[in-house]
Amino acid sequence: MNILVVDDEAVIRNGIERTIRVNFPQHQVYTAASPEEAVELLRQKAIDLVLTDVLMPGMTGLELIEFSQRSHSHIRWVVISAHSEFAYAQEALRLGAKDYLLKPIGKEILIGKLQALCDEISEEAAQENERTKEARLLAGNLRFLREAVVARWASDLDLGGIDLKPFIGNYPHFHLLLLCMESDSDLRLEHFIIENVMSELIETEGKGFVASVDAKSLLGLVTLQEEEGLGRLISQLRTHLKRYLKIPFQILHTDRITDVESVPEQVRRMRKSSESQVFDHYSSGGEKAVEVAMQYIQANLGSELTLEKVASVVFLNPVYFSQLFKQKTGNGFKESITQLRLERAMELLVKSELKIGEISERVGYPDVRHFSQIFRKKTGCTPSEYRLKEAAAMGKS
Structure with a gap:
């Protein structure tokens, strides 16, 4: 019989594995430190019994049971947890778990529970004819x-x-x-x-x-x-x-x-x-991510601001961040950077006596000629003309 132990705590996982190997040497024991490892083992091995922790990174033990029932309906499940909340136990039993054991698990309790389940599985295996076993194996291989x-x-x-x-x-x-x-x-x-x-x-x-x-x-x-x-x-x-x-x-x-x-x-x-469709963002954190990104951009307009760099600041994939940014702001990433830089440049042209070259560098354009070209394309006049025009307007008022 193949037994799988799933727990992200190495001490618990190794302790259960050791107890099984010593007391049930006839059975094969596999261990998984995460739901990802458990899923892979369930696909690769003919697992008969799983002992799984409840709370683990990525997926709970209860979700692991729920998602496994379709393709591994024959497996017996035992849930182990440091939490005694009735809701956890109730949900585990609803999903078909055979028991709900609390950490730390007493060795005698674990041995007794495993012995009962091993007897139950062996009895069922004896009743299952060879044709049924072959059909189950064939169904899995055909999938x-x-x-x-x-x-x-x-x-x-x-x-x-x-x-x-x-x-x-x-x-x-x-x-x-x-x-x-x-x-x-x-x-x-x-x-x-x-x-x-x-x-x-x-x-x-x-x-x-x-x-x-x-x-x-x-x-x-x-x-x-x-x-x-x-x-x-x-x-x-x-x-x-x-x-x-x-x-x-x-x-x-x-x-x-x-x-x-x-x-x-x-x-x-x-x-x-x-390629042109927006991804569904998986949580309400999308708004916050764009907000944090905008704060970072505003504080670093004079630096190089690539999509990859800003996406890394909010821990998002660049492709997803680009789509999320446009979804939330209505503008593309590059377009927004250019607009913010020009708005800052206009402010400095009016409120400071900095030279055009200095303003260009402060808003992220080391090449003043390139800066002037972009400024003129967006506003219809050069930075110098804009400064003179705004100064004249203020003088009249």
Whole structure:
């Protein structure tokens, strides 16, 4: 039997692993220090029992159970936690966990619980016939094969003579959903979340499946019970993902497709569209991020202000920051920088006696000639002409 221990605290994780190895040497023990590692092990190994912490970075143990139920329904779960709140225990049991153990876990309690679960799993395995085991294994392997075939199909790559009929023959017409993520970090956990949420929602509106296309995108295929269901599906998907994901994402979709040959072109169109579509920001922090960025820009107008540099100040990916900035301010990043620099230059031209070259440097233009060209293009006059005009206007008043 394969047992997985998931806990971000090394002392707890290693202690449980050691107890299992000493008292149950016949079983294989795997450990994961994070939900990302747990998801990868669940995909790679035939895990029978999981002991998981509740509170971990990235995903809670309860969310791990919830998202794993679709593809790993046979697994037994035990939740371990330093929190005794009834709500945690109640939710764990609702999700099908076999028990809720409090840290620090007594060795005898852990051994007793594991023995009971091992006996239960062994008894069930004895009752499960060989055909059922093979069917479960085949279903899992077919899912990975379908994912590989669909990824190549969507990218218009050679399928090596593979017939698509076994994979999409039951879908005479369908819509495609392309979900793109924007992040430079490891996205295995996000893939896991999206695949499970989208699959669940597809089943509520019809039938279909989800496949990973590449590191940053997944493709969903859905045959709807009614065409109005597409809007509901996308709306619910966006709502769920804003709750669970911590990165920007986009959801794109096609119209109803009946011609299988058109799929690669349809995917290309969605990818092209994604280049100009604003990402959904995953939290209300978007407003604050742009506010902080604007404060930084105002304080550093005389310095080099690249998109990458300012995005790093607010810990956002440059592509996402650029879209968020335009969404919140109504102007592009470069356009806003230029406008702010010129406004500061106008202020200095009127309120100071600094030379044009000094003002140019103070607002971030080391080349005074370049500064004068931009100033004239935006205002219709040179910096010197602007100063004289404003001085004359003030003199008259």
